Amino acid sequence: MLMINENDPSTLSTSGRLLSYNNAVKEGLKIGQQFTELMDQLINTKDPKELVAAAQTLSVFELDSDYVTFPHQYNNADYYLVFMSRLLELHDQGEAITLDSHEDNQHLTQQISALGDLGVFAFVSANDNTGGVYYQDKVTGETLFYLNLKRRMMRINSSAITKLFIETYADKLEKEHLLSATDLLIAFGQALKADFGFDVDFNLLDTSNNEFYAFQTSNLSGEIVDKLFVAAASENYMLKHDKDGAVLELAPDLKLKIASHNATGGAAWGLYVSDEDQTVSWFKVLLEYPFLRKWYLENIDDLQIRSDNLVF
Amino acid sequence: MPNNNEETNQEVTPGQAQLDSSLTQKIKYLQTLQSALHEHDDRQIYELIDKPRYDREVKKSRSTTKTQNLADLVANDHEQLSHYLSENLIDYLGKTYPFFYYDEVRNGEFDIYFGNWWDRRKFGKLDVLNVAFEFDETEYGKLKRSFELDALNQRYNTDNIAEISANSAQLQKLIDGQDERDHQKETLRQQLKEVSQKSTLPWDSGKVKEERQTIVDQLSKLADDDEEAINANKKIKENDEKILSLSKEDTILTYEKQSIQQRFEDFSHFESHNQSLYTDYLTSLIGKGQVNVDD
Numbered sequence: 001m002l003m004i005n006e007n008d009p010s011t012l013s014t015s016g017r018l019l020s021y022n023n024a025v026k027e028g029l030k031i032g033q034q035f036t037e038l039m040d041q042l043i044n045t046k047d048p049k050e051l052v053a054a055a056q057t058l059s060v061f062e063l064d065s066d067y068v069t070f071p072h073q074y075n076n077a078d079y080y081l082v083f084m085s086r087l088l089e090l091h092d093q094g095e096a097i098t099l100d101s102h103e104d105n106q107h108l109t110q111q112i113s114a115l116g117d118l119g120v121f122a123f124v125s126a127n128d129n130t131g132g133v134y135y136q137d138k139v140t141g142e143t144l145f146y147l148n149l150k151r152r153m154m155r156i157n158s159s160a161i162t163k164l165f166i167e168t169y170a171d172k173l174e175k176e177h178l179l180s181a182t183d184l185l186i187a188f189g190q191a192l193k194a195d196f197g198f199d200v201d202f203n204l205l206d207t208s209n210n211e212f213y214a215f216q217t218s219n220l221s222g223e224i225v226d227k228l229f230v231a232a233a234s235e236n237y238m239l240k241h242d243k244d245g246a247v248l249e250l251a252p253d254l255k256l257k258i259a260s261h262n263a264t265g266g267a268a269w270g271l272y273v274s275d276e277d278q279t280v281s282w283f284k285v286l287l288e289y290p291f292l293r294k295w296y297l298e299n300i301d302d303l304q305i306r307s308d309n310l311v312f
Numbered sequence: 313m314p315n316n317n318e319e320t321n322q323e324v325t326p327g328q329a330q331l332d333s334s335l336t337q338k339i340k341y342l343q344t345l346q347s348a349l350h351e352h353d354d355r356q357i358y359e360l361i362d363k364p365r366y367d368r369e370v371k372k373s374r375s376t377t378k379t380q381n382l383a384d385l386v387a388n389d390h391e392q393l394s395h396y397l398s399e400n401l402i403d404y405l406g407k408t409y410p411f412f413y414y415d416e417v418r419n420g421e422f423d424i425y426f427g428n429w430w431d432r433r434k435f436g437k438l439d440v441l442n443v444a445f446e447f448d449e450t451e452y453g454k455l456k457r458s459f460e461l462d463a464l465n466q467r468y469n470t471d472n473i474a475e476i477s478a479n480s481a482q483l484q485k486l487i488d489g490q491d492e493r494d495h496q497k498e499t500l501r502q503q504l505k506e507v508s509q510k511s512t513l514p515w516d517s518g519k520v521k522e523e524r525q526t527i528v529d530q531l532s533k534l535a536d537d538d539e540e541a542i543n544a545n546k547k548i549k550e551n552d553e554k555i556l557s558l559s560k561e562d563t564i565l566t567y568e569k570q571s572i573q574q575r576f577e578d579f580s581h582f583e584s585h586n587q588s589l590y591t592d593y594l595t596s597l598i599g600k601g602q603v604n605v606d607d
Binding site: 222223225226227228229230233238239240241246 | 427428429430431432553556557559560563566567
């Protein structure tokens, strides 16, 4: 062990300085070595646990040290994109997205195949000190979901899903393409749930019958329901009186309920969508029924489905 | 010492005999009513609580024999009777009037709701003891009117909605005409300036004054329009709200109309059914009381 006072170079001999320099470079290279191992792991592993471990470490990795810096580097958030692509690949959905590397300024973007050229996605830091990131469309700035590997959570953003898939893309793309794009987000969330026990809020994409889609307003006006009543009637659907609000039978096995209580019985206004196979979400209903889409969008300030307000 | 010996009471005055017979009748009446209740013989209960009507409308008997009005004996029990009788009656009504729903607001007292759609109307009350609907006159009148308008292919509020929509269109025009008015005002102000600068020779002054006034009047008319345009958006919104509530009423009336058409074809059949409800219901009960007891 060399006893060197690094704060006072005058105390060092030349060989001492060289040793000190060399150690610092070694240290920097070791960090680089560690980085490439993590990259190998991120790119090649077939084990989901190793994949998430690599992504998590890389997302906060400081590659540069005082003596060794690397001119070509990706953003920390870019590793989330690799992670997402790889995880989908491990779940046989690799074809559904393409990862693009931009060599000029060294960053990654992702495109969802079903959307064609419409969306260019990347992760951006949520700056929440817990390593949270937003999955953002670079074209519109809309953030589709929030992801946090450390806290093992994913939150779908209802407002962005509505803006992009119900409004912006609606007249540019076929319904089945919109659905396969959102199915991809669901597949990603399901994989996070299944492989790592993530807590995932699918929000308006959730197809389960007991999912309560809570409206923005906690005090729904009768007038808004009246509007739906009249609009439904002109499409030959009858909005019926229900003990806890109103119910609309859209098909023999598809009911839309407006209720004044959530799934745990708390007072709140919102929707339930129920079908036997539990394959229909509020989002799918919006895509399928123009009069409901119109009603939802015209009263969006009150009806917007609530997203997790801690991250959106 | 009280005398209990019947022998000594042989002497019965006609008054006593009448009282005795009257009491016997009452006891018999109440006993019959009680056993009808035990046997769930609703028909008999109805007969007992309004014998004259029963004789007239169910038995179709023409005789108008005066019977003592014993039904008063149970006048205090109407609430309970009504509650009890409602069960079978509402069951029966469910088949004939599948679109009516009942809410027991107090013991034996029922509100009628028309339909199971959103914000269905409270349509009146069910008079269980008299087997009759007491429809809310206003609501009933609207429904009747919608049937009349049906022939003209119109809905109850068609004219009203058209009028309000026309008003909104007018207001929208006023909003859209703002640029045009601004332009006109500019021109008129210019003209006013020119007129003011004209030589004011005494013999011209009347004419100039007149010209000025015309321009001022035009400007003030435009200012009025401007002001109306400022409030127009608010008014259009109010109109939209009115139209919504009228459309909602039309939708409800359409559903009511369809319900009646599906069951009775037209309004007159519905009305005649309502009128013969007492006879129809009680006739349907004949023989039923006994059957239930056998169950």
